[in-house]
Amino acid sequence: MNSTNHRMPARRFAVTAAATVLAAGPAALAGAGSAHASDDHGRASAVVLRTGLDVSLLRKTVNVPLDVSLNEVQAPQSAEKTALTARLDGVDHGRPFSVLRAEAATAEATVSAEKAEGSTRLAHAAVHVPGLRLLSLIEVEEVTSKATCEAGKKPVATANLLGSVTVLGKKVTLTTGGPTHVKVPGVGEVRLDLSRTETTSRTAAASALELNVSVNPLKLNVAEVEGTVTLAKATCEAPAAPAREAAPAASPSASAEPSAEPSAQGAREEGGLAETGGSSMTPYLAGGAVALLAAGGGAVALSRRRRS
Numbered sequence: 001m002n003s004t005n006h007r008m009p010a011r012r013f014a015v016t017a018a019a020t021v022l023a024a025g026p027a028a029l030a031g032a033g034s035a036h037a038s039d040d041h042g043r044a045s046a047v048v049l050r051t052g053l054d055v056s057l058l059r060k061t062v063n064v065p066l067d068v069s070l071n072e073v074q075a076p077q078s079a080e081k082t083a084l085t086a087r088l089d090g091v092d093h094g095r096p097f098s099v100l101r102a103e104a105a106t107a108e109a110t111v112s113a114e115k116a117e118g119s120t121r122l123a124h125a126a127v128h129v130p131g132l133r134l135l136s137l138i139e140v141e142e143v144t145s146k147a148t149c150e151a152g153k154k155p156v157a158t159a160n161l162l163g164s165v166t167v168l169g170k171k172v173t174l175t176t177g178g179p180t181h182v183k184v185p186g187v188g189e190v191r192l193d194l195s196r197t198e199t200t201s202r203t204a205a206a207s208a209l210e211l212n213v214s215v216n217p218l219k220l221n222v223a224e225v226e227g228t229v230t231l232a233k234a235t236c237e238a239p240a241a242p243a244r245e246a247a248p249a250a251s252p253s254a255s256a257e258p259s260a261e262p263s264a265q266g267a268r269e270e271g272g273l274a275e276t277g278g279s280s281m282t283p284y285l286a287g288g289a290v291a292l293l294a295a296g297g298g299a300v301a302l303s304r305r306r307r308s
Contacts, residue, residue, distance in 0.1 A: 040240040042075075044118040051227065062090060068084060077109055079106070084098070120232040125140050130220065135168060149239075168184040204236050213226060
């Protein structure tokens with residue numbers, strides 16, 4: 001009775017060990033072949049003009065923010081407004097003033113499964129800040145920007161300035177070598193960065209013009225205007241690249257010579273298994289057999305010792 005009780009756990013151990021080895025094979029294969037699909041279809045944006053200005057009133061006790069934008073879109077969208085006005089408490093008795101007027105001002109952002117793209121165009125435009133109603137902060141003939149992000153490709157960002165540029169009534173020449181500084185006594189100072197572009201492995205951004213503004217008009221109850229103005233900015237983020245599918249297994253050559261001697265179907269499959277080295281489960285089957293034999297041998301040895 002005792003010998004039977006000792007043999008049964010040994011047999012169970014042998015069966016359990018073999019089953020564990022055999023089950024591990026398919027699980028490992030399933031884990032190696034699994035992949036997670038991405039639902040990231042990319043992003044794109046575009047804006048013709050964006051301001052981030054602080055307006056200080058004459059007594060400098062109040063700072064009024066001027067944060068406005070024209071034709072700011074997120075994919076998939078487009079806009080073609082050509083004028084932007086704003087109203088600030090304490091400035092020119094609260095009456096609206098023109099921030100930007102242009103002949104053409106367009107922004108477009110598109111996204112598909114393969115590509116994300118943002119683009120802008122601004123033509124014959126004049127930008128104003130509070131306190132300088134008659135004097136433009138900047139006038140441009142034409143500026144454009146474009147950011148293109150394709151799945152699996154390097155993103156591209158471009159920005160162009162066409163024609164002349166006038167800042168605080170002065171015609172200036174801009175270069176890509178560095179910022180341009182414009183100073184007007186009694187009015188203020190503007191620093192301009194031309195055609196700023198940035199790219200990473202999946203993103204791109206392009207701005208035709210970026211201005212750092214510091215002016216003191218001392219009119220219309222305005223003491224100072226400081227901050228930034230961005231013209232023609234586009235951004236994008238590429239969609240996730242599609243996962244590559246595993247190459248199909250090579251099929252037997254159609255031109256292979258038939259066997260000289262006829263054989264049964266079962267025998268032909270066995271021959272094919274020997275020639276190709278077996279299936280992907282062969283190592284696990286072999287491992288399971290070895291574990292089963294080892295466990296069985298241990299159970300037999302244990303039984304003999306207890307009988308003796």
